[in-house]
Amino acid sequence: MTQPLSSRRHTANALGALSLVVADRMNTAVEAVAGLGPSAPAALVAMHEFLDGGSVTQLSSALGLTHSGTVRLVDRLAAAGLAERVGAPDGRAVSVVLTARGRHTAERILRTRERSLESVLSALSSDEADHLAAALDTMLTALTRVRAEERSARTDDRPRPWLCRLCDFAACGRGEGDCPVHNEATS
Amino acid sequence: MTQPLSSRRHTANALGALSLVVADRMNTAVEAVAGLGPSAPAALVAMHEFLDGGSVTQLSSALGLTHSGTVRLVDRLAAAGLAERVGAPDGRAVSVVLTARGRHTAERILRTRERSLESVLSALSSDEADHLAAALDTMLTALTRVRAEERSARTDDRPRPWLCRLCDFAACGRGEGDCPVHNEATS
DNA sequence: TAGTTTATATGCATGAGTCATACACAATCT
DNA sequence: AGATTGTGTATGACTCATGCATATAAACTA
Numbered sequence: 001m002t003q004p005l006s007s008r009r010h011t012a013n014a015l016g017a018l019s020l021v022v023a024d025r026m027n028t029a030v031e032a033v034a035g036l037g038p039s040a041p042a043a044l045v046a047m048h049e050f051l052d053g054g055s056v057t058q059l060s061s062a063l064g065l066t067h068s069g070t071v072r073l074v075d076r077l078a079a080a081g082l083a084e085r086v087g088a089p090d091g092r093a094v095s096v097v098l099t100a101r102g103r104h105t106a107e108r109i110l111r112t113r114e115r116s117l118e119s120v121l122s123a124l125s126s127d128e129a130d131h132l133a134a135a136l137d138t139m140l141t142a143l144t145r146v147r148a149e150e151r152s153a154r155t156d157d158r159p160r161p162w163l164c165r166l167c168d169f170a171a172c173g174r175g176e177g178d179c180p181v182h183n184e185a186t187s
Numbered sequence: 188m189t190q191p192l193s194s195r196r197h198t199a200n201a202l203g204a205l206s207l208v209v210a211d212r213m214n215t216a217v218e219a220v221a222g223l224g225p226s227a228p229a230a231l232v233a234m235h236e237f238l239d240g241g242s243v244t245q246l247s248s249a250l251g252l253t254h255s256g257t258v259r260l261v262d263r264l265a266a267a268g269l270a271e272r273v274g275a276p277d278g279r280a281v282s283v284v285l286t287a288r289g290r291h292t293a294e295r296i297l298r299t300r301e302r303s304l305e306s307v308l309s310a311l312s313s314d315e316a317d318h319l320a321a322a323l324d325t326m327l328t329a330l331t332r333v334r335a336e337e338r339s340a341r342t343d344d345r346p347r348p349w350l351c352r353l354c355d356f357a358a359c360g361r362g363e364g365d366c367p368v369h370n371e372a373t374s
Numbered sequence: 375t376a377g378t379t380t381a382t383a384t385g386c387a388t389g390a391g392t393c394a395t396a397c398a399c400a401a402t403c404t
Numbered sequence: 405a406g407a408t409t410g411t412g413t414a415t416g417a418c419t420c421a422t423g424c425a426t427a428t429a430a431a432c433t434a
Binding site for chain 2: 380381382383384
Binding site for chain 2: 009012018022116117137141142166168
């Protein structure tokens with residue numbers, strides 16, 4: 001039996017409300033850790049998870065920023081002693097690596113994020129949490145597919161942020177290579 | 188039986204990932220409607236739903252902006268013909284009302300939001316959607332309580348954005364007065 | 375009537391980003 | 405090898421939404 005339309009609409013509304021609060025709280029908490037702007041946490045986490053030593057260009061497409069925007073961001077990270085530019089094999093490129101402090105900060109960001117999220121989950125019963133997890137996985141998988149389609153259909157090639165921005169790969173729970181989101185990010 | 192810890196962590200991670208994408212997509216879609224900055228959609232919807240004719244101060248606390256920030260926002264809305272300032276009974280205050288175009292824009296914003304959210308839900312089976320709805324309600328209720336506590340424990344009285352920002356009250360599905368979020372907003 | 379509080383508005387500053395452009399190195403094609 | 409074209413990085417000038425400090429005006433209060 002199909003869920004009545006009115007109920008779907010209610011669910012959509014609640015999903016919007018919840019996503020907004022959860023994302024807001026998470027972003028606020030996480031931005032405060034480094035205090036270097038809205039993109040810094042995502043940059044640090046991306047490098048920590050799969051992009052350490054990557055080029056500015058790679059970083060820019062993971063974050064959905066302009067190249068020049070990313071250059072400024074790397075400037076800030078470097079000035080704060082969280083990352084540094086080292087020479088890359090390719091002479092024109094630059095390899096952005098996390099310093100020890102940077103890696104430490106990235107880990108603090110992940111922990112902060114997790115705390116923020118678990119405080120939201122703590123209201124749920126086990127059953128509710130299980131069902132929620134199933135629904136989340138379904139939606140994430142679907143969204144990854146949608147994004148892939150959108151990407152191929154796009155004319156303006158403005159990069160968009162990495163879908164799984166801020167994800168903790170260790171907490172993903174899917175085996176290596178099993179997470180479509182992860183795969184999209186690293187491919 | 189309790190959900191194993193590793194699984195909780197997975198759920199938290201997925202919740203973070205999903206909230207981020209959903210909120211991102213929603214915000215991007217909705218900001219494009221008026222094109223007057225990140226706060227404009229929330230302002231229009233707030234006025235449309237419960238704050239039409241309200242003062243700049245009321246608006247500022249619903250949005251979590253500074254008063255001056257809100258003044259500039261109202262300037263932009265007025266310049267775009269979406270709102271106007273009319274005299275209030277209180278001579279120093281100002282009453283910000285939506286124009287016909289403003290009201291129309293607010294409705295378009297709500298529809299855009301709803302489309303964005305329903306595209307995410309469409310991947311779910313009826314059962315999944317039902318369970319999701321239950322979990323969402325639980326979490327929203329809990330979050331409302333948490334916010335109320337946080338508010339009373341705060342020293343710096345920086346306003347924070349209205350929790351149910353962008354909500355479509357008609358889609359809320361709870362009866363008048365039954366939605367704690369709604370109640371918090373309008374009280 | 376004078377002083378305080380409340381509401382709005384404004385000048386100036388800032389931070390994070392964009393765009394256009396310059397520059398350095400690499401890859402490719404005669 | 406030399407010239408051309410492409411790719412990666414950096415920088416100068418600007419935009420835009422916001423915050424802070426302050427000014428002004430109206431409303432309460434003593």
